[in-house]
Amino acid sequence: MVGLKPSDVPPPLGVKVLSAGTAACIADLVTFPLDTAKVRLQIQGEKAATGAAKGIQYRGVFGTISTMVRTEGPRSLYNGLVAGLQRQMAFASIRIGLYDSVKSFYTRGKDNPNVGIRILAGCTTGALAVSVAQPTDVVKVRFQAQMKLQGVSRRYSGTMQAYRQIFQHEGLRGLWKGVFSVRFYCTLFKKKKINFSNIYWCFCLPDNLPCHFVSAFGAGFITTVIASPVDVVKTRYMNSPPGQYRSSLNCAWTMMTKEGPTAFYKGFVPSFLRLGSWNVVMFVSFEQLKRAMMMSRSRIEATT
Structure with missing residues (x-):
């Protein structure tokens, strides 16, 4: 449009979907060790350890990370990363990239939707994202829980082999295992404009990067308190x-x-630290990627 800067033009759906998935992958790369530590602590005590794993005990987030590095090597912190990145490209692209479009559908294009509409849009995109991305989440969690120790048998040797083995032994239900509990869990996560705006209001903070940092961890703490039982299950x-x-x-x-x-x-x-830091990295990256893509698009249009 003539006279408008790239930042004034709403990004098209493809830009939002691609930038959301890419930003989520960046956030996962930064925070994945915390996610792996969370999974190890969540499954600890579920059953008695045997063999080489019998003497391994995880205590606290940093104790868990250091124990994993000492016993399995630094690469163990990124067990399941491939499936994790696949999950983010599928999950975040839908949940975040489609959010504005779904919200506009419910409001029929009207501005300033109420909180109920925002929650409905978040639940819709969240349920759709879980339905698509659930197999990647199952494989990611199983790799994170899998120990890389001598004398301990491994369930899976590679990401694609894990998908095939789960399908062969457990069927489609195995790949979508826990989908209903995950859908409930995801309804506790709203888009940043819902979570963050509540924190803005409480602290009377301006809409800038320090505020994003404070509000992300504030919203992350509240969400972790509420959602942790469902997440562990x-x-x-x-x-x-x-x-x-x-x-x-x-x-x-x-x-x-x-x-x-x-x-x-x-x-x-680790769940709280991961959620807060993931939100900060993801949404800062999301806004920067959208801006960069829109500027590149404008340059291409200007030269044609």
């Missing part, structure tokens, strides 16, 4: 072999009866 159920649990509810009941209520908050600190 999700991780254990997706990682479980066939027959260990009848359902996610059975998994939750088994945790309560055998380990007590504190089991639902295993991995709380």
Whole structure:
């Protein structure tokens, strides 16, 4: 449009989808060790360790990371990274990249939608994203839980082999294991404009990078407190072999009866640190990538 800067023109859907997926991958690369530490702490105590893994005990986020580096090497912190990046390209592209389009659909193009519409749009894109990306999440969690130790058998040797093996032994239900609990978990995560705006209002902060940092960790703490029990159940159920649990509810009941209520908050600190830092890196990268893509698009249009 004549007279408008690239920042004034709403980015097309393709730009938003691609920049959201790419930004989420950048955030995953930065925060993946925290995610892996979270998974190891969440499954600890589920069953007795055997063989070379018997003497390994994880304590705290930094203790877990240092133990993994010492016993399995630094690369163990990035177990499941390939599936994790696949998940972000599928999940974030839909959940975040399609959010504005779905919101506009519900409001029929009207500006300033209310909180209910925003939540509805977030739930819609979240449910759609989970439906598409669930197999990648299952494989990611199973790789993160898998120890790389001599004398400990590995379930999977590669990402594509994991998809094939899960399908062969567990069918499509295995690849979409825990999808309903994940959908519930994802409804607790709103787009940044919902979570962050509440924190802006509480602290009366301007809309800038320091505010994004404070609000991301504030929203991350609240979300982790609420969502941690579902997240722990999700991780254990997706990682479980066939027959260990009848359902996610059975998994939750088994945790309560055998380990007590504190089991639902295993991995709380790495989960909180990962969520807050992931939000900061992701949304800063998202805005910068959108701006860069729009500027490149404008230059191409100007030369044609």
